[in-house]
Amino acid sequence: MVRIDPSAVLWSAPERQRSERPLLLLLHGFGSHEGDLFGFAPYLPLSPVLASVRAPLPEGPGFAWFPLSGQVTLDELSDSVDAATDALIEWIRSTGASTVGVLGFSQGGAMGLQLMRSAPDLVEFVVSIAGFVLPGDRPGDRQLRELRPPVFWGRGTLDSVIPRDAVAYTQSWLPEHSSLDERIYEGLAHAVSEAELRDVVAFLHEQY
Structure with a gap:
C-alpha cells in the first residue's frame, strides 16, 4: 500500500505553531525531492504553514508520484496515480488541516489538480507550474464545474517536457x-522564472 512518509515532510513551522493555520502543500516534480520547492519558502506568504511532501516512488536520485516509463500501461498509470492521490488525501486529513492549498511543479502540479478533482471539499485552490491535467474522469469533476476553485497554471513557451497533447487537454479542461489564471512565459523552458514566481506569490496572496 502506498503511503506518505511523515518523517520525510519538511514543515515551515513546528507542530505547536501549526494549529488553526491554513496548509499550503508543496509537491515536487518527477525525480526530485521534498527539498526542491521548499526553497521557495522565503518568498511565499507567511499565513499558511508549508508542508513539502516526498513522493512515494523512488526514481533515480529522487522520487516520483507515478511512473512515466513507456512500458507502463494506461491502467497501470491510473492505478499508480490513484494510489498516490489516496495516500496524499489520507496524509492531509491526518494533519487536521481544514484549509488546504497546493503548489506543485510538473508532475507535482498534475498531482495537485488530481487532488482537487478527487477531494474538492479538501483542496481550495491549486498552483500548477508546468503541470497538466491527467486524462480520465474523477469523482469531483462535476462538483468542480459548479465550485470553479481558483487555479494558477503557468508554463513556458520552450517547455519540451510536457507533451503537446497534455497541454491541449489541460487548456480545454481547466476553464x-x-x-483559471493562465500564464504563458516567453522563452521559458521546463522551469520557474522570476517573473512566474512573482505571479505565483501574487496569486497566493489573493488566496490568503
Missing part, C-alpha cells in the same frame, strides 16, 4: 472546471 470548464476552475476559475
Whole structure:
C-alpha cells in the first residue's frame, strides 16, 4: 500500500505553531525531492504553514508520484496515480488541516489538480507550474464545474517536457472546471522564472 512518509515532510513551522493555520502543500516534480520547492519558502506568504511532501516512488536520485516509463500501461498509470492521490488525501486529513492549498511543479502540479478533482471539499485552490491535467474522469469533476476553485497554471513557451497533447487537454479542461489564471512565459523552458514566481506569490496572496 502506498503511503506518505511523515518523517520525510519538511514543515515551515513546528507542530505547536501549526494549529488553526491554513496548509499550503508543496509537491515536487518527477525525480526530485521534498527539498526542491521548499526553497521557495522565503518568498511565499507567511499565513499558511508549508508542508513539502516526498513522493512515494523512488526514481533515480529522487522520487516520483507515478511512473512515466513507456512500458507502463494506461491502467497501470491510473492505478499508480490513484494510489498516490489516496495516500496524499489520507496524509492531509491526518494533519487536521481544514484549509488546504497546493503548489506543485510538473508532475507535482498534475498531482495537485488530481487532488482537487478527487477531494474538492479538501483542496481550495491549486498552483500548477508546468503541470497538466491527467486524462480520465474523477469523482469531483462535476462538483468542480459548479465550485470553479481558483487555479494558477503557468508554463513556458520552450517547455519540451510536457507533451503537446497534455497541454491541449489541460487548456480545454481547466476553464470548464476552475476559475483559471493562465500564464504563458516567453522563452521559458521546463522551469520557474522570476517573473512566474512573482505571479505565483501574487496569486497566493489573493488566496490568503
